[in-house]
Amino acid sequence: MTLSSDLPNTPAPRSSATPIILDGRGPIGSGSTGADDSYQSPLFDGLNPQQLEAVKYRGPALLIVAGAGSGKTSVLTRRVAGLIESREAWPSQILAITFTNKAAAEMRERVKALLGQASDGMWISTFHSSCVRILRREAESAGLSTNFSIYDSADSKVTIKRIIKQLDADTLGFTPGNVASKISKLKNELADVDSYARNANMSDPQEVMFVEIFRQYTRRLRAASALDFDDLIGETVFLFRAFPKVAALYRRRFRHILVDEYQDTNHAQYALVRELTRPVDAELADDMEDQGLHVKNLQDASGQIPGASLTVVGDSDQSIYAFRGASSRNITEFERDFPGTKVILLEQNYRSTQNILSAANAVIGNNFDRREKRLWSAGGDGEKIVGYTAYNGHDEAQFVADEIEVLHQKGMAYRDMAVFYRTNAQTRALEEILVRAAVPYRVVGGTKFYERAEIKDALAYLIAVANPQDELALRRILNTPKRGIGPATETQLASFAETNGITFRQAMRDSGGLGLGPKVTGAILQLATLLDSAALMMDPENPAGASNVSDLLSFLLAESGLLAVLRASRDAQDEVRAENIEELVAQTKDFNRENPDAGLVDFLTQVSLVAAADDLDDASGTVSLMTLHTAKGLEYEAVFLTGVEEGLLPHQMSAGEPGGPAEERRLFYVGITRARQRLYLSLAMTRAQFGEVNVAMPSRYLQEIPATLIDWKQSPGMANSRGGTQPRALNARRDGGGFGSRSGTPGQLPPAPKPKTEWANRVTAQVRDNGDLTLNAGDRIRHVDFGDGRVNQVTGEGTKRIAHVQFDTSGAKKLLIKIAPIEKIE
Numbered sequence: 001m002t003l004s005s006d007l008p009n010t011p012a013p014r015s016s017a018t019p020i021i022l023d024g025r026g027p028i029g030s031g032s033t034g035a036d037d038s039y040q041s042p043l044f045d046g047l048n049p050q051q052l053e054a055v056k057y058r059g060p061a062l063l064i065v066a067g068a069g070s071g072k073t074s075v076l077t078r079r080v081a082g083l084i085e086s087r088e089a090w091p092s093q094i095l096a097i098t099f100t101n102k103a104a105a106e107m108r109e110r111v112k113a114l115l116g117q118a119s120d121g122m123w124i125s126t127f128h129s130s131c132v133r134i135l136r137r138e139a140e141s142a143g144l145s146t147n148f149s150i151y152d153s154a155d156s157k158v159t160i161k162r163i164i165k166q167l168d169a170d171t172l173g174f175t176p177g178n179v180a181s182k183i184s185k186l187k188n189e190l191a192d193v194d195s196y197a198r199n200a201n202m203s204d205p206q207e208v209m210f211v212e213i214f215r216q217y218t219r220r221l222r223a224a225s226a227l228d229f230d231d232l233i234g235e236t237v238f239l240f241r242a243f244p245k246v247a248a249l250y251r252r253r254f255r256h257i258l259v260d261e262y263q264d265t266n267h268a269q270y271a272l273v274r275e276l277t278r279p280v281d282a283e284l285a286d287d288m289e290d291q292g293l294h295v296k297n298l299q300d301a302s303g304q305i306p307g308a309s310l311t312v313v314g315d316s317d318q319s320i321y322a323f324r325g326a327s328s329r330n331i332t333e334f335e336r337d338f339p340g341t342k343v344i345l346l347e348q349n350y351r352s353t354q355n356i357l358s359a360a361n362a363v364i365g366n367n368f369d370r371r372e373k374r375l376w377s378a379g380g381d382g383e384k385i386v387g388y389t390a391y392n393g394h395d396e397a398q399f400v401a402d403e404i405e406v407l408h409q410k411g412m413a414y415r416d417m418a419v420f421y422r423t424n425a426q427t428r429a430l431e432e433i434l435v436r437a438a439v440p441y442r443v444v445g446g447t448k449f450y451e452r453a454e455i456k457d458a459l460a461y462l463i464a465v466a467n468p469q470d471e472l473a474l475r476r477i478l479n480t481p482k483r484g485i486g487p488a489t490e491t492q493l494a495s496f497a498e499t500n501g502i503t504f505r506q507a508m509r510d511s512g513g514l515g516l517g518p519k520v521t522g523a524i525l526q527l528a529t530l531l532d533s534a535a536l537m538m539d540p541e542n543p544a545g546a547s548n549v550s551d552l553l554s555f556l557l558a559e560s561g562l563l564a565v566l567r568a569s570r571d572a573q574d575e576v577r578a579e580n581i582e583e584l585v586a587q588t589k590d591f592n593r594e595n596p597d598a599g600l601v602d603f604l605t606q607v608s609l610v611a612a613a614d615d616l617d618d619a620s621g622t623v624s625l626m627t628l629h630t631a632k633g634l635e636y637e638a639v640f641l642t643g644v645e646e647g648l649l650p651h652q653m654s655a656g657e658p659g660g661p662a663e664e665r666r667l668f669y670v671g672i673t674r675a676r677q678r679l680y681l682s683l684a685m686t687r688a689q690f691g692e693v694n695v696a697m698p699s700r701y702l703q704e705i706p707a708t709l710i711d712w713k714q715s716p717g718m719a720n721s722r723g724g725t726q727p728r729a730l731n732a733r734r735d736g737g738g739f740g741s742r743s744g745t746p747g748q749l750p751p752a753p754k755p756k757t758e759w760a761n762r763v764t765a766q767v768r769d770n771g772d773l774t775l776n777a778g779d780r781i782r783h784v785d786f787g788d789g790r791v792n793q794v795t796g797e798g799t800k801r802i803a804h805v806q807f808d809t810s811g812a813k814k815l816l817i818k819i820a821p822i823e824k825i826e
Helices: 049-056 072-085 101-119 127-137 153-167 176-188 193-199 205-223 229-242 244-253 267-276 282-290 354-364 393-409 424-436 453-466 471-477 487-500 504-509 518-537 549-560 562-568 572-594 600-611 660-672 700-704
Strands: 061-066 094-098 123-126 149-151 226-228 256-259 309-314 342-346 385-390 417-421 441-443 623-627 636-641 675-684 686-689 692-695 710-714 780-783 787-795 802-807 811-816 822-824
Touching: 049 072, 049 342, 061 072, 072 094, 072 101, 072 256, 072 309, 094 101, 094 127, 101 123, 123 127, 127 229, 127 267, 149 153, 149 229, 153 176, 153 205, 153 226, 176 205, 176 229, 176 267, 176 572, 193 205, 205 226, 226 229, 229 244, 229 267, 244 267, 244 282, 256 267, 354 385, 354 660, 354 675, 354 700, 385 393, 393 417, 393 424, 393 636, 393 675, 393 811, 417 424, 424 441, 424 572, 424 600, 424 623, 424 811, 453 471, 453 518, 453 549, 453 562, 453 572, 453 600, 471 487, 471 504, 487 504, 487 518, 504 518, 518 549, 549 562, 549 572, 549 600, 562 572, 572 600, 572 686, 572 692, 636 660, 660 700, 780 802
Parallel strands: 061 309, 061 342, 094 123, 094 256, 149 226, 256 309, 385 675, 385 710, 417 623, 417 636, 441 623, 636 675
Antiparallel strands: 686 692, 780 787, 780 822, 787 802, 802 811
C-alpha cells in the first residue's frame, strides 16, 4: 500500500537535514537557532530564552528536559506550529505522540488555535491510536483483517478467565488479574509466547501452565481476529521489522516526530520510536521513487532518506510508572541512543513559589543517574511550607479539614485544593473526618472507601453475623472468595428457602438435601458453619465472653480466606484491596478502644452513617482526594501531602525493588511540585498498617528538605519531648544538623519515642445519629472531641445542614449535624 494520497501533489519539502526557503522567510536552518532575523513570528511571543531555543532548534534529535511547571506543552505545540508556519513540513509529515487522549486533544486544539485550518492533516494522537491507524492500513501485511477487534482489559480478562477454568489453572493460584498483568508486562517488553517459552523453566508446573495459558490466549485472539491493547504497539514494531518496504513508507512520510512524557515510555514504545526514525536505505528509496512516491528531494548525497527529526520532551525526575513497565533509562540514555542530540533544559517554573521549588530541588537532588537541573521561579518565595505532626490518622485528617476551611474562608475555592496520599487505604480516616467536618470532597481516579467492593465484601460478613436474615449480605459472600458456588446454585438455594418458608441462611444449613453435589454442598455448609461460629462469638451468654468487633472480623477474614486470597494474588490491584481490608481491621480496633462497651451493631451503624452521608454541594466545587500516582500532570493552589512516613512514603514494598526508593522519591517530588501557592506536609506518630497500630517513623525524605523552608506545627496538648525542651515533631531538626540526630550523622533517624498518653483534643472517628436534632444560632453544644462550644449559624437544608461552631478551646469548626458526635447542652 502506498501513502501518496496522504500528501499534497506538490513536491514535498526537503527534510530538516537539507532545508529550503519558501516565500522569502524561514525555515530555520539545520542545527540553527534562527535564520531570517528580520521576521519574528508571533508564535515566539512570551517565551523565555530556553523555551525559544527549544521551539526554534533544528537538528536530527532534540531532548527537552522539562522540569515540572516549565511550560512544556506550550513549547511542544509552538514547535509543531513553527514547523508548519515556516513551511518546513506539511501537516501530514508531523507525528506528535502523547500518552492520553486528553493530552492529544489539548495539543490539537492549541495548534489549531495558533494556525487555524493550516494544521489539518497532522497526526496528534496516543501511541495506541497511531498504531491502530497503521495496522488497519497495513492489515494484510500484518496478517489481520482490516476490521480486526481491539480487546480492552475487561475483554482480555474474560478470555483469560475462560482459559483458566478450562485448564483448572486456578488450582495453581492463577487468576485472570495476575495472568493478564504478566502477559501485559511481557508484551510491553516485545516478548511473545514462543520467546517466553524458550527461556521458561519447564520443570516448574506453574511455568508450564502459564505458557499454556499464554499460548491459548494468543490463539484465541488470532481466531477472533482481535488484538489486545498491548498488541497494538508490539504488532506495529514487528510489522516494520518484518516488512522493510512498509516501514519505509512511514519513515518517508513522517519527517518530524515529537513525543511527550518520554520518561514514561516502556520498551515497546521506545522500539516503535526507533523504528520510525531509522533512515531509509538508498535501494529502498530508489524503489520508492520508481513507484512515483517523489523522494528525490528527501535523499542525501548517499541516496538514503535520513531518519526523521526526533524531538522528545520529558523529565526523568517525574518517572513514576516503573510498575507499568516505564523506563526512565529511555530518557537518561537518550543521547547515547541518538547521537548528535541537542539537550535543552527548561528550569523556569511558572506554577509554584520558590519555597516549594527549593524543597523539590533539595529532595530530588538525592537521586543519582539524573541530569542536574534547578527549578526556579520569578514569582517570589511565597509562604513557607507547613509541616504537621499528628497523633494518629484521624488527628492528621482533622488538621487537613481545619486548614482547608481556613483557606476556604480566605477565598480559596474547594476545587483549588487537593489531598494526596500514597495508598488508597489512607482515605478511610480522611473521608470520615471530611464528612463529619462538612468538607465537600471527591476521590479522583478511585472509589470512596466504603464503596469499594472488597470493603463491601468484608462488611457483608459482619452484617450476615449481626443480621442472619439479611439475604443480600449472604448472597454477596456466598462465593466470595471463590468457593465454586455459581449463580445457578444461588438461585436454587433462594427458591428452596421461598418454597419452604425459611430464611436463606437456614436454606444454607439444609443444603445437604438439595442434591447439589458433594463439593458445592461442602462449600455451602462450611460457610454456614463459619457464620454460626461467628454468631456464637458475639453471644453475651458465651462462657468465654462476647468477642469484640475486631476479633470477630479477624476471625471471619482468616476462616473465610478472603484476605489470604488477596495476599496470595500476583495482581497489584489485589495487593491494594488487601491493604484496604487491613485498614478496615484497624478501624475496628479504633472503634473498640473508643467505644469499649459498644458491639457489632453499633459499629455497623457508625459505618452506615458515614457511608450514607450525602455528597455536599458547594459553588466552589469539591476538594480532590487522590493517590500520588493519580496526581501526575495536575496542579492546585494548595496541596496537602499526607502520611509522609517510612512504610508509606517510601512504601515498604519499594525496599526490595531495584531503584524502588529512588522512584518513591520521584513520587514525593511529583507531589510537591503539584502545589502552586501552599504546600502542607503531614505525618502521624501512630499509624494503622496491616491491621495493627504502630509507632510511625518520619519519612527519610523529610530530612532532605532544608529546615528553613518548613514551619512545623504539631497537635496541641502534651506534645513536647525531652522534658518539654524540644519540639515533639518527629521531623524537627535538632542541634547537630542531622535529621533529629544528636550526632548529626546524615541520613540517620532517631528511634521514634513512644507516644505520650496525654494528648489534648485527640481526634476520634466517632459519629452519632442525631435524627431530628435542631440547632440554632446561640445554642451551646458539647462535642466528643472538641468539648463545649456555641453555634454561630446553621446553613444548608435537610440532611445537609451544617453547624458553624466556635468551640471554647478548639476554635472554629464546621459540623455536619446529621452525624456529628454532639449534644445540645443549652
